[in-house]
Amino acid sequence: MLHTDAPGNTRQNGRWSSIVLIVKMLLTVAWRNLLRNRRRSVIVFISIVVGITAVMFNDGLSIGMISQMLENSIGSHVSHIQIHAKGFNDNRVIQNNMATPSEVENVLRDTPGIAHWSPRVVSFGLLSSALNSSGGVIVGVDPEREQDVTTIRRSIVEGSYLTGAPREVVIARRLADKLQVGLGDKVVGMASALSGDVGSDLFRVTGIFETVSSEFDKAYMFTSIDNARSMLELEDRVLEYAVIVRDINEVEDIAASLRSKLGDEYEVLTYIDLLPILVSQVDMYQSMMYVVYLIIALAMIFGIINTMLMSVFERIQEFGVLMAIGMRVRRIFLMVLLEAGMLGVLGTAVGLLLGSGLLLLFSHIGIDFSIFSEGLTSFGVGAVIYPRLTPDTILNVLIIIPLTTVLGAVYPAVRAMRLQPVAAIRYV
Amino acid sequence: MEVIRLENVEKTYSDNGVPVHALRGIDLRITQGEFTVIAGPSGSGKTTLLNIMGALDRASKGKVFLEKESIGEKSRDEISAFRLEKLGFVFQAYNLIPVLTAMENVEFTMMLLGIDEKQRRDRAREVLRELDIEELANKRPNEMSGGQQQRVAVARAIVNNPSIILADEPTANLDSATGANLLDLMEKMNRDHNLTFIFSSHDRQVIDRARRLIILKDGLIAEDRNGSAEA
Numbered sequence: 001m002l003h004t005d006a007p008g009n010t011r012q013n014g015r016w017s018s019i020v021l022i023v024k025m026l027l028t029v030a031w032r033n034l035l036r037n038r039r040r041s042v043i044v045f046i047s048i049v050v051g052i053t054a055v056m057f058n059d060g061l062s063i064g065m066i067s068q069m070l071e072n073s074i075g076s077h078v079s080h081i082q083i084h085a086k087g088f089n090d091n092r093v094i095q096n097n098m099a100t101p102s103e104v105e106n107v108l109r110d111t112p113g114i115a116h117w118s119p120r121v122v123s124f125g126l127l128s129s130a131l132n133s134s135g136g137v138i139v140g141v142d143p144e145r146e147q148d149v150t151t152i153r154r155s156i157v158e159g160s161y162l163t164g165a166p167r168e169v170v171i172a173r174r175l176a177d178k179l180q181v182g183l184g185d186k187v188v189g190m191a192s193a194l195s196g197d198v199g200s201d202l203f204r205v206t207g208i209f210e211t212v213s214s215e216f217d218k219a220y221m222f223t224s225i226d227n228a229r230s231m232l233e234l235e236d237r238v239l240e241y242a243v244i245v246r247d248i249n250e251v252e253d254i255a256a257s258l259r260s261k262l263g264d265e266y267e268v269l270t271y272i273d274l275l276p277i278l279v280s281q282v283d284m285y286q287s288m289m290y291v292v293y294l295i296i297a298l299a300m301i302f303g304i305i306n307t308m309l310m311s312v313f314e315r316i317q318e319f320g321v322l323m324a325i326g327m328r329v330r331r332i333f334l335m336v337l338l339e340a341g342m343l344g345v346l347g348t349a350v351g352l353l354l355g356s357g358l359l360l361l362f363s364h365i366g367i368d369f370s371i372f373s374e375g376l377t378s379f380g381v382g383a384v385i386y387p388r389l390t391p392d393t394i395l396n397v398l399i400i401i402p403l404t405t406v407l408g409a410v411y412p413a414v415r416a417m418r419l420q421p422v423a424a425i426r427y428v
Numbered sequence: 429m430e431v432i433r434l435e436n437v438e439k440t441y442s443d444n445g446v447p448v449h450a451l452r453g454i455d456l457r458i459t460q461g462e463f464t465v466i467a468g469p470s471g472s473g474k475t476t477l478l479n480i481m482g483a484l485d486r487a488s489k490g491k492v493f494l495e496k497e498s499i500g501e502k503s504r505d506e507i508s509a510f511r512l513e514k515l516g517f518v519f520q521a522y523n524l525i526p527v528l529t530a531m532e533n534v535e536f537t538m539m540l541l542g543i544d545e546k547q548r549r550d551r552a553r554e555v556l557r558e559l560d561i562e563e564l565a566n567k568r569p570n571e572m573s574g575g576q577q578q579r580v581a582v583a584r585a586i587v588n589n590p591s592i593i594l595a596d597e598p599t600a601n602l603d604s605a606t607g608a609n610l611l612d613l614m615e616k617m618n619r620d621h622n623l624t625f626i627f628s629s630h631d632r633q634v635i636d637r638a639r640r641l642i643i644l645k646d647g648l649i650a651e652d653r654n655g656s657a658e659a
């Protein structure tokens with residue numbers, strides 16, 4: 001009766017189906033072993049969850065901070081793409097101007113993917129009030145167009161934005177403080193005009209704006225483009241077009257398209273060309289993030305090695321019996337890996353949920369770093385940082401952490417594999 | 429039919445550099461259906477001999493044939509496969525995987541052969557029924573008595589239809605009534621299925637049931653005779 005149903009005859013032939021069977025059974029064993037050592041499992045589990053939350057926060061804050069820096073620069077004046085006469089960016093003199101702006105404007109109108117653009121006259125000069133003077137940047141803008149390209153209008157904290165009337169200026173807060181001017185006060189601007197003479201004009205402060213970048217706030221003053229043109233004898237020439245694209249991911253393609261349409265007499269620069277230091281900082285932050293991953297992963301690996309070694313040594317006899325009944329050592333190896341892998345996967349799942357939840361929450365309310373605010377504004381960040389949850393972070397955690405736990409189990413699993421069944425069984 | 433043959437097997441352990449000659453030259457042939465007890469004082473080499481017969485350990489010298497094939501030439505995996513298919517083990521204690529129930533422990537061995545879940549379950553139930561321990565199916569080892577655990581170990585040992593069961597002092601941790609019970613069971617398996625049983629023991633009641641009795645002394649066979657059970 002016992003031999004009629006010999007398993008040898010009914011054995012499954014499929015290699016995969018038998019692997020599935022084994023993994024299923026081993027998962028059961030692994031899970032129950034984790035439960036058997038609940039305290040130890042919980043400690044490892046918590047350390048994984050905390051580790052993940054920490055790296056996610058580190059990622060989120062770094063990305064949030066650097067993105068804010070970049071976006072603040074883009075938003076306050078840089079924009080996505082700038083078009084100049086060839087050579088202007090390296091030699092910012094008004095002789096490097098665009099004499100036929102309509103040519104550029106036709107191209108801008110004809111190029112898909114562009115959301116907004118604005119012509120500018122940019123000049124470095126001396127600004128003086130009745131009480132003080134300072135070097136600064138005088139930017140002449142088309143008030144209507146500029147408000148779609150930069151955040152100046154939204155950054156006004158006192159008075160009002162440019163209406164297009166003559167002699168109006170809006171001036172950055174720190175610059176206003178330095179010149180000791182307020183709303184309605186006069187400011188004289190002086191700069192080198194096209195002819196080489198010094199052009200000057202009198203302006204009246206109609207608005208004061210404030211941004212998170214102290215560098216920007218120390219230097220910039222906006223007026224209408226016609227004012228600036230007349231002061232600098234530029235007639236209808238333009239020094240700079242600032243362009244905002246619809247999709248930032250297409251910025252390089254759009255720039256390339258503009259370049260080919262405009263030809264050699266112009267330079268088309270993206271924010272990546274214009275903010276090389278900031279962009280390289282993004283790369284730096286990214287590599288720094290991997291250092292943090294490495295540190296966390298190392299700490300985790302040692303935790304796992306320690307835990308799994310304990311677990312293996314506690315079960316030497318069990319492994320001996322498994323070998324005696326004919327379990328291949330490779331499967332024993334797999335069994336130990338699965339146990340650690342299970343902890344890793346569970347920890348990762350919970351850690352990801354917790355980390356993502358917290359990041360999403362703080363990405364709305366922000367984290368106030370007011371105490372360090374002076375330092376942050378000099379970086380152009382602002383006192384409140386909004387951490388960001390990016391797919392990159394999730395992907396990194398998803399791959400690195402479970403891999404780390406499994407990696408940590410390799411050595412203990414090799415130790416289990418190397419046990420000699422007899423020695424294991426005799427071990428009492 | 430011959431199932432195990434040992435030719436001039438020696439085993440020397442090293443005890444911190446000092447050689448310990450556990451077996452000094454064993455010639456032995458076991459045939460299908462035997463019910464053999466290896467007896468002898470403690471330290472005489474019983475466990476060592478049994479481990480070598482079960483390919484859990486390698487001889488230092490001499491040859492071991494399992495079903496006429498020399499195990500000296502087999503890989504670790506081939507030996508594992510052989511143990512899985514042809515051998516069943518019952519140890520003195522700690523036989524079972526602690527986190528699995530009796531049923532799962534029995535199934536585990538079949539799982540290693542790749543038998544699917546339904547067949548596994550049916551077969552495990554069949555064996556538990558045959559050994560009259562169905563009520564233990566869902567109990568874990570720590571919820572069972574020593575005797576119950578040993579019975580489950582027997583169930584696991586026979587479930588893959590091996591040709592040989594090796595049992596190292598299976599009754600050593602059991603009271604005599606429980607031990608007798610376990611032996612009844614193994615005798616029944618031997619009778620009904622012509623399963624080969626090889627025990628090591630110095631327990632009187634095991635020796636009394638031997639149909640072949642091999643007595644070891646200082647790593648040598650001192651006596652090899654038909655046991656009292658056959659007389």
Ligand SMILES: Nc1ncnc2c1ncn2[C@@H]1O[C@H](COP(=O)(O)OP(=O)(O)O)[C@@H](O)[C@H]1O
Nearest residue numbers: 441442443448450469470471472473474475476
């Ligand atoms: N791993 C080992 N290392 C060193 N000596 C051992 C080892 N295993 C067994 N021995 C020695 O080998 C001899 C036989 O042991 P064993 O086979 O366990 O005998 P028995 O089972 O008859 O008590 C004993 O002297 C024992 O001390």
Ligand SMILES: [Mg+2]
Nearest residue numbers: 474475476597
């Ligand atoms: Mg012994």
